[in-house]
Amino acid sequence: MDARQFFELSIGRWRSQRSGHHLAFNHFEEARSTLDIIALAVDDPAVVDLCQLHGIEPAAVSQPFRVDWEGEPDSKSRKPRGSSVLLPIPDPNYPAQGKLLASPTLTTPAATVSHYSLGDDETLVLSTQYEGAVVEERIWFASPNLRFRVSLVKDNGSTDLTTALFCSEIRALGQ
């Protein structure tokens, strides 16, 4: 599988179950959500806008997509939801790696640039530098309809972990 095929395989509706370990606060959380990962055309206005924001040509984008997510609320909260457009920009010299541009969201008000790399074991490693923190995410398919994600959040310049998240995601078939 190459990186483009990895992103293509991610297209669809996924039922996600997340376990979060917040080490800094000694807190554990569980959450369920539905992810809709939708393929976009390179001339989609959202893709063109995000390309302009980053000063890149839409032709450089491989398999743009949008992620819409909606969490299952607990008894006290409203249903959390969000959406982000993501643009993979493969490195012309090393197609297994590249940049992943993401549009701003409610929780991440600034557009972000992640670096991705697809290893020989077909695990996609995403690294994102935020102000004050670095997030490393590993995503892999156990089968075409089962995906796992591990996210580790570290303070900038430190090996100390503040948060570790694990998600199991099952493709919702027949919808």
Add this chain to the structure above:
Amino acid sequence: MASVTRDQFQNFFDCCVGSWTTERTYHYLTQRDVERSHTEFVVHALEPSLKAKVLEDNQRPLPPELDRLPGYHLAFETLSEKGEAVSQALNMLFVPSSEAALILEGDYLRDRAYEESKPMVARFRFNAESRELLMTTTYTKVISVDSITLVNPTLRIRRIINYQRPPEGQPLETVVLVGFGVEQKKI
């Protein structure tokens, strides 16, 4: 033979020696349910005579470099959120057989395995770059792929994926259990 990869391998285990706590979650994929558990475990290095016993239990010959092979005793106690308690103690030994580009592979021997209480030879793969130890055990009904990544000397991330054992030569496809844990050393 000494190498950067073997030094990293030994350093990985040096960090693992001590007392640890684990918060683990198991995802039951078909039920969309999560079960939590808490584990306390202790790791200490084995004396050569006990390393030899692990080899003997698994009907393996004594290698000349036995003293330098990583061998450890593990004792753990787990309490699930449903109140089920499990405890076990076992001895393990890692016998490298091949090395290439920061990857060390070999056999992982235990005098008692987790799923089946008998001596067991599994395979391991250590990545010196990511400091991940991957252990693959073929049980009668399942194949367990157990990953430990040493994030820093006092924190490990654990991933356990159990697959239904496929017919010989067929790929792993059906996941029956997924576990994820954060393991912190007691200082």
